[in-house]
Amino acid sequence: MDDLNKTSKAQVWTIDFLAGATAMSVILLFFILLWNNSANRWNNANEYRMMLTDAVFASEALIATPGEPENWEMFGQINNSNISAIGLADGRNELNVLKIEKLVSQNSSSYSFVRQRLGLQKYEFGFRVTDLKKNVTYYQYGQFAGGLNKSVIFDRIGIINGSAVILHMEVWK
Numbered sequence: 001m002d003d004l005n006k007t008s009k010a011q012v013w014t015i016d017f018l019a020g021a022t023a024m025s026v027i028l029l030f031f032i033l034l035w036n037n038s039a040n041r042w043n044n045a046n047e048y049r050m051m052l053t054d055a056v057f058a059s060e061a062l063i064a065t066p067g068e069p070e071n072w073e074m075f076g077q078i079n080n081s082n083i084s085a086i087g088l089a090d091g092r093n094e095l096n097v098l099k100i101e102k103l104v105s106q107n108s109s110s111y112s113f114v115r116q117r118l119g120l121q122k123y124e125f126g127f128r129v130t131d132l133k134k135n136v137t138y139y140q141y142g143q144f145a146g147g148l149n150k151s152v153i154f155d156r157i158g159i160i161n162g163s164a165v166i167l168h169m170e171v172w173k
Helices: 002-064 097-105 107-117
Strands: 089-091 124-131 137-142 151-160 163-172
Touching (some): 002 089, 002 151
Antiparallel strands (some): 124 137, 151 163
């Protein structure tokens, strides 16, 4: 009879151990999934923040600076190594039509160079200059995601020949 009790105790201990190990595995799996989800959210938020920062600096360079050198639009090709910065302004928010037209005319040949000079090497970008009502597009440059990818989209107000316009910028991955 004494041997029977020892066997029963061993079986109960094994079942308790398996139940505890299963419960611990489920809790551990839940914790790992929760941690992974939090890490993914953090990475996505951080990537969006970095994209937004780069987009703001690029749009600021376009709409608030003339570029370096200031007369870069007079060079034959935009992807000239003497051009260290691209800017479209004569003064703050006063866009220069000649610079915009030069950029737009060389869209296909200068896109990578301009992207690099604006600090957007990790992203694609595009901008368009429209009237305030967004009915008429005056100029368009670059590539647009069309809502299919992660993107940052925002508008900046500028002036062309005394008329207010919107510089619509899209940076995407």
